[in-house]
């Protein structure tokens with residue numbers, strides 16, 4: 224059987240959420256016996272019949288049903304868009320009914336992360352709403368415990384509902400040390416939970 228893996232599934236238009244995904248993957252891979260698989264989703268278009276190539280020209284591969292079916296745990300990230308997840312990720316999740324009907328994700332651990340431009344721009348609302356479809360899939364949601372003391376010290380992102388980043392008005396604020404630390408803690412936590420539950 225292949226090595227168990229945590230699916231780090233994200234959508235990122237401008238790269239901030241992707242940076243977080245990389246840090247989460249590092250946290251996953253700090254745990255021995257499990258690896259991270261980074262996957263993204265295609266853009267969606269207002270042209271109803273537009274389809275993208277199955278393989279993106281650059282960056283991570285698009286997530287397949289098999290990536291989701293075979294993962295031992297999931298960490299899912301999206302930029303905040305009006306206080307909830309971005310449409311391409313929501314659209315992708317709405318293609319997962321087969322997995323839902325077969326209970327393929329039941330009892331797998333999951334966590335969520337987000338990036339916003341502003342400090343009070345809806346990170347918690349986004350993270351909580353991202354958990355809802357995963358609960359429908361029967362997944363076991365995990366946040367970040369306050370034993371991660373960075374949660375108490377942060378002046379930027381980082382919430383008990385999941386890792387977060389404040390990218391700033393122009394989207395060019397780097398993921399800071401505290402935010403990175405919490406991303407890594409989140410990846411590590413899901414990897415450890417997955418090995419215990421799996």
Ligand SMILES: Cc1cc2nc3c(=O)[nH]c(=O)nc-3n(C[C@H](O)[C@H](O)[C@H](O)COP(=O)(O)O)c2cc1C
Nearest residue numbers: 235236237238239240302304305306339340341344
């Ligand atoms: C349509 C749209 C809606 C947005 N809504 C919010 C929001 O509600 N709160 C916020 O702080 N930022 C909001 N943003 C900004 C993004 O969340 C922010 O730039 C994020 O860091 C982008 O992540 P990315 O670099 O991974 O694409 C919005 C951006 C767009 C395009």
